[in-house]
Each structure stands twice: as C-alpha cells, then as structure tokens.
Amino acid sequence: MHIAELKRKSIESRKKILKYIYNAKAGHTGGSLSIIDILNVLYNNVMNVSPENFKSKTRDVFVQSKGHCVEALYVVLADKGFFPEEDLLSLCKYNSPYIGHPTKSIPGIEQNTGGLGHGLPICAGAALAAKRDCSGVKVFTVLGDGEMAEGSNWEAMMFASHYKLDNLCAILDYNKLQITAPNADVMGLEPIDKKLEAFGWAVTHVDGHNLEELSQTLNNLPLVSGKPTFIIAHTTKGKGISYMENVLKWHHGVPSKEQYDLAIEELDKQLQELETVLK
Amino acid sequence: MEEIKRTDAANLEVFSEVLQSLAATDRDITVVTSDSRGSGKLVPFGQKYPEQIVEVGIAEQNLVGVATGLASMGKKAFAVSPACFLTARALEQIKNDVAYSDNAVKLIGISAGVSYGALGTTHHSLHDYAVLRAINNIAIVAPADNFETAEAIKQAAKMQSPIYLRFGKKVMPANLNPNRTDFKIGKGRIIQEGSDLTFIATGEAVLPCVEAAKLLGKEYNISCKIISLHTIKPLDTELLLAAAENKKPIITVEEHSINGGLGEAVASLLFQNECTNKFKIVGLPDDHTVSGSQTEIFNHYGISADGLKNTALNLLNL
Numbered sequence: 151m152h153i154a155e156l157k158r159k160s161i162e163s164r165k166k167i168l169k170y171i172y173n174a175k176a177g178h179t180g181g182s183l184s185i186i187d188i189l190n191v192l193y194n195n196v197m198n199v200s201p202e203n204f205k206s207k208t209r210d211v212f213v214q215s216k217g218h219c220v221e222a223l224y225v226v227l228a229d230k231g232f233f234p235e236e237d238l239l240s241l242c243k244y245n246s247p248y249i250g251h252p253t254k255s256i257p258g259i260e261q262n263t264g265g266l267g268h269g270l271p272i273c274a275g276a277a278l279a280a281k282r283d284c285s286g287v288k289v290f291t292v293l294g295d296g297e298m299a300e301g302s303n304w305e306a307m308m309f310a311s312h313y314k315l316d317n318l319c320a321i322l323d324y325n326k327l328q329i330t331a332p333n334a335d336v337m338g339l340e341p342i343d344k345k346l347e348a349f350g351w352a353v354t355h356v357d358g359h360n361l362e363e364l365s366q367t368l369n370n371l372p373l374v375s376g377k378p379t380f381i382i383a384h385t386t387k388g389k390g391i392s393y394m395e396n397v398l399k400w401h402h403g404v405p406s407k408e409q410y411d412l413a414i415e416e417l418d419k420q421l422q423e424l425e426t427v428l429k
Numbered sequence: 430m431e432e433i434k435r436t437d438a439a440n441l442e443v444f445s446e447v448l449q450s451l452a453a454t455d456r457d458i459t460v461v462t463s464d465s466r467g468s469g470k471l472v473p474f475g476q477k478y479p480e481q482i483v484e485v486g487i488a489e490q491n492l493v494g495v496a497t498g499l500a501s502m503g504k505k506a507f508a509v510s511p512a513c514f515l516t517a518r519a520l521e522q523i524k525n526d527v528a529y530s531d532n533a534v535k536l537i538g539i540s541a542g543v544s545y546g547a548l549g550t551t552h553h554s555l556h557d558y559a560v561l562r563a564i565n566n567i568a569i570v571a572p573a574d575n576f577e578t579a580e581a582i583k584q585a586a587k588m589q590s591p592i593y594l595r596f597g598k599k600v601m602p603a604n605l606n607p608n609r610t611d612f613k614i615g616k617g618r619i620i621q622e623g624s625d626l627t628f629i630a631t632g633e634a635v636l637p638c639v640e641a642a643k644l645l646g647k648e649y650n651i652s653c654k655i656i657s658l659h660t661i662k663p664l665d666t667e668l669l670l671a672a673a674e675n676k677k678p679i680i681t682v683e684e685h686s687i688n689g690g691l692g693e694a695v696a697s698l699l700f701q702n703e704c705t706n707k708f709k710i711v712g713l714p715d716d717h718t719v720s721g722s723q724t725e726i727f728n729h730y731g732i733s734a735d736g737l738k739n740t741a742l743n744l745l746n747l
Contacts, residue, residue, distance in 0.1 A: 207503065254530060261501065262530040265521055271491045272526055275483075275498020275506075279459075282480060283502070302522075305491035312486075 151194040154428050156361045159194065159229070160187050161424065164390045165417045166225045166235070172410045174241040176250060180387040180400035182222035184325045184358070185292055188383055189226045191364040192290055201232050204258060208285055211276050213261045215269020216294035216323060217251040218402075223259070224248060232258035267300025269293060270320055274310045277318035277378075288371070292321045296328030299337045304349070307378075311350025316372035319379040320351075323358065325387035329401050343382060351380045358383030391416055437603055440578040440596045441470040441539060447582045448507065452478045458586065459504040461485060463492045469509045469539050489514045493522035493534070500532040505586055512538025512554035512595055513545075520560060527591045528566045535585045536593040541571070542633065542684030543713070544598040546722040554595075555713050558661050559689025561593055570614055571595040571632030573657040576604040580612035581659065588614075597633045597684070599723065605639060605657065617665040623654035626741055627672050630682035631658050631691050633723075634711075634732055638682055641737035648738075649747065661691050666698055673699050678707040678744040682732060687712040707744050711737065 151159075163186050171177030193199070197210040214223050221241070228235040233256065240246035247255045251264030261272055269291040280287035293303065310318050322342070330336050339345075346353045352373035356363050364383070373379045387401070388394030391413045394403075405413060452458040452474070460466075461483045466475055475482040483499070485492045489510055496508035508515070515538050516523065527534045538557060545552035561569050570585075570592060572578040578601070585592050592614070604610075606620045617629075620639060628638035635657045642653035656672060658665065673679065679699070681692035692710030699706065711731055719729045727733050731740060 211501075261497070261532075262525060265525045267490075268494060268522065268526055271494020271522070272498040272501065274491070275495035275500075276502050277498070278483065278495070279499045279502035279504050287502075289498075302490040302494065305485075305488035306494060309485055309488070309491055309495060 153362050153365065156190060156194060157424055158421065160190055160361060161390070161417050161420050163190060163222070163225050163229070165414060167221045168405065168410060168413050170224070170238040170241045171221055172405055173239055174243065175404050176242040177221045177404065178218040178402050179404065180327070180394060181216065181219035181294065181323070181325070183389045183391065183394065184385040184387045185216070185219050185323045186222040186225070187359045187361060188292055188321055188323065188364060189222050191361055191368060193226050193230055195365045196368040197288070197290065200230065201257065208287060210287055211260055211273070211289045213269045213273050213291045214252055214263055215291045216266070216297060217263030220250060220252050223252060227256070227258040230258065266294070266297035267302040270303050270306040273318055273320070274306045274315060277310070277315040278313055280317055281315065287317065289318050290321065292323055294328070295322060295324050295326060295333050295339060296336065298322070298339050298342070307346070307349040307351065310378040314376045315378045316374070316376055319368070319371055319381065321381045321383050323385050324382050325385040327387045327396065327398060327401070331398070346380045350377060352377040353380045353382065355382045355384060358385035359389055390420070437600050438575055439470070439598060440572060440575060440601050441598070443575045443578045444537070444582055444596060445470040445474055447579050449474050449477055451583070451586055452481050455505070456481065457503060457505045459483060459499055459506050461492055461496045461499065461506055461508045463487055463489055463510045465510050465539065468511065469537070471509065489518040490522050493519040493536070494526055496534045497522070497526040497530065497532045500534045505535070507535045507537055509537040509539060511552065512541035512557055513552050516554055516557040516560060516593070523561070523567070524564050528564050531566060531590060533589050534591055535588070536591070538593060538595045540598045541595045542597060543718065543723050543726045546726065547720050549720065550718055553718060555686040555718070557593070557595065558683070558685050558691060562662055562689060562694060566591060568592040568614060568663065569595070569661040570659055571661065572659050573632060573635035574602045574605045576610070577612055577618065577657065577659050581614060584614050595632060599633065601633070602636060605635060615660050615663050615665060617656045617658040617660065617668045620655040620657050621653070623652040624675065624677070625651045625653065626677055626745065627654040627656065627679045628682060628737070629656045629658050629669070629672070629679060629691070629695055631661060632684055634682040634684050637727065637733050637737055640734035641741065644734055644738045645741055649742070651741065651745065653741070658691060661694060664694055664698060669695055669698055670702055670704070673704040673706050676706055678741070680709045680711060680737065680740055680744065682711045682737065684732065685712050686715065688715055709740055709744055711740060
C-alpha cells in the first residue's frame, strides 16, 4: 500500500480505536494508539495474510504478545475484512466474543494472549516449525516494554538465536511507559539493544510511527541472515491525541464525551492537513 | 504401525518406543524436551529422528510456549519434562497457551508423583491433578501399565485437543488385565470384578490395589473390584456411578495430595448423586512428605498391599 494511503488509514484507525473504546467504556487506549502504526504496516505492507488465506499453511503469522492492546488489532483486522467493523460495537459487552484481549474465536487472530511474556515463545515454536517445513512463513510478534521483564521472553530469545530463526521478527513497542510509571522507574530495560544483541539477535531502532521507515525495515528481513530480528520501535503512548501523549492515566483511561469529541476533532484536523499536503 | 510386544518396562521406555514407531510414518510427530531427553528415555528417538526433536534447555515456560507454536503449525508436539516443573513452573503457559488457546499440545509429565523419592519435595508433583482439574479444556491421564501407556500415547497423538499424560519412573506391569484390551481416554478400565469393596485408583497406585485385593481375598475371602481410572478428566461418570450402585465401600488411591485429586473428583460425583457408600481417600496427606524411596513413601502413607488391606478392613468393620 502506498505510504500516503497508509497515513490516511493510520489516522482513521485511531478514530476507530477511540470510537469503540468510548462505546465500550473500556480498553487500553494509550497502548493501542502506540502500536497501531506498526500493525497497519504489518497487515497492509508486509505480511502475507488475509481472510482468504488465513487457514493456509503458507500464511504469515502474527501473535500480539501485548494482548491488552487488542483494540488496535481488532480495528486492523476489521479493516482487512476478517469481520464486519460494526461487530466492534459489542466490544467488552456481555456475552460478546470481542473481549479485552485477543482470542482465536475472532477471525484473523492466531492465539489467545493477555498474560504477558507468552507471545515470543509461541512465535519461536511457530518459526521453527516453518523452518523445518521449509514453508517460507514469516512470524511476527509485538511486545510491550513492560513485559520485557518477563523471564519467559529471555528463555525464548536464547532459543530463537540457538535455532537461527531468521524468519522470526519481534517488535518492541517502546513507548517507555507502563501501568505504574516509566519503565526506567519500574524495571529499567536499558541498554536494551545491547542485551538483545548479547542474546544473539540482530537489532535495529526505528521510529514506530514513521510508516515509511517501518515498511522499509520490515520488508527487508532478516536484518542478518541466520539471526532472529528484534526491532526496537520507539513509540509514544497515546500517539496522535495531544492530551493523551505520554500521560500515564491513558494506559487504560477511557475518554469522557468531551474528551472523545476533542480527540476526534484533533484527528479530523490531522486528516485535513494530510489531504492538503497530498494535494 | 508395528505392534510392540513386551513384558514389564518403565512406561517411559514404552513412551519412547511408541513415539519412534509413530514417527516412522508421521514426520509431524515432534518431541520437545527441556534437557530431559535422558530422563525421558528419548535418546534413541533423537538419534533416529533428529529433525523431529527440539531441545529447549532447562526452560519449562519456553518448553510449553514453543510446543504451542509447533502445534499451531500442525506439528504433533509432545512436550516432555518432569511433572514437578512442567505443571508448576509452566502452569500459566499450560492454562493460556495450551488449554485456553486450544492447541493440541501433548504434555508429558515424567517422573511424576514421588518417583524421585529422596530427592524431595522440589522434585515431587503431588499437585498436578488438582491444578489441571481446575483448568478447562485439558484431559488428564495416568496409565497403570504398559498396555495403557502405549494406547494412551497412540490416542494422544491423534487428539485435536490438549492432554496431560503423567508417567512415573518405575517398571510397570505389562498388562494388569490381559482380558481387557480395550482402552479409551475418558473411559475407566476394570482390572478385576468383585462384590465386597471397590478400589478406584490411577497410575502407579493401581498395582498396590491389585496386591491388596489378593491379600484380602486370600486372608479374608473378601472380593474386591478394581478400576484403573486412568483418565482423571474427563471423569467416567457412568462407570463410577455404576460401581457405587452396590452400596459397598469405595477406596480411592492416588500418588497425589488427598486435596484436589482423584479421590475428591470421585467423591464430588458420588455425593452429588446421592450415593451413600462408605468412602476413603488414600493419597499423600497435607503435610511435609516423609523422606525415602518411592516405595518407602508409598508404604509410609499406606499406598501398599498391607496399608490398603488395613484401610479396607477398617471400612468393612473387620
């Protein structure tokens, strides 16, 4: 997909995330706005996956390790045609399949996630299976920065480099805030790139909201042949809404009517600006 | 598949042989180990099928996560690790990745119960039935002899849903009831019929029931029915309720804590169906486990011919 179109989609996706969270009166607002650009690039410009090939053994695989930001994934999957977008009006409602974490009962979702530190081990196993089957399948996961403290991630990192899983790509949504406080105060990650490299991964930094850079990097994998790839995507929690950006309470804050209207107003303005630039 | 005919063997040896036999014609059979291929008797499997074994090192969470990923791509993944670590260290992965996500991983808990004897509580698994019974969408199976072991593995390989198989270390009898060569996961197996008392046991606790029944028959002319309830979940309610119909005493026997295991599962079923049989749960008490070999620990807690004989006599007021 052309970058201009992707930019438009990115803003529209943010409007949808807010719409359904506002309607549900629940959701992980800040993190969903943080990962939406990564997901849009993966699903529109990188991965070979669609409703038509989802059952095929040659589809690319995505497992969202930071399951709590499911609203971003729902919006992207609906946009890809996996299910009607209006289904999301039932988000987090009684007896709805659209719960607050990914589940396989929703078309397009590979694995149930929600507990942290689960996505990477599963993706490592899937990547090894793909290697042994010579299927050419690529496997992707998005992890939160807070969940990097989970030991299971580091077990999987040892495993993935040991087995030279260069068809595996992990993307760190590095917005540097977790539920309690900045990562640096809760459990510091730095120097995260050196740690990942020491575990045998090829590592690069990208701007997690630069659609061009994300597309360019994700379409040129592996970074190093024979090594799994870790992309440290520098992001902003609450990205796109001025009063939400880098503000802790929007981890799972739900906007009031006034706040929601203000957010949509800001995003509509961004859309107008984009159209002006494109003209 | 070539038929495996053998006499007594540890069920891990049977496990390894059956898996090799299955792998000969099915390249999706995949064994995942956590530095446990030696204790799992899987060295020959690894030598014969190097592309169908995955070593994860001593990392049980990753073991189950990786097995999940393999299963999600169509592999018949057998995740093998000592039961004590598998069902405690990796419990969240079992709950979320395997059971909740409905991935057909076959979890193999080896050297289960008090198989490790004097190595102590870190290496004992007396909690696994209890924790897994409370998790939706996973079968729990503990075979009592080589026949049940081989059949359970063959059926597990075909299953499209999660299963936990629990194996001990010691040599098991070839077949406790050669007349009954039918085996189905979810259906208990009658080892012998009897009319005065019923033993309901699982895994390595079945053999002591057979020995106790012999003593009770010989010394007291008491006729015991024995059920190998190899599947603890889903429970064979039909067989159990039928067994209670004669209103005779029932003794459950398991190599597990008396809390939350086979005994409580059976008791819950019978009580809710208004059965009034005298009932006794034999297992490991809620206490520090005595030190010693598996046999010594069994003897200490009455999971033995003499111990079970005495439990039976007490229930029968003899």
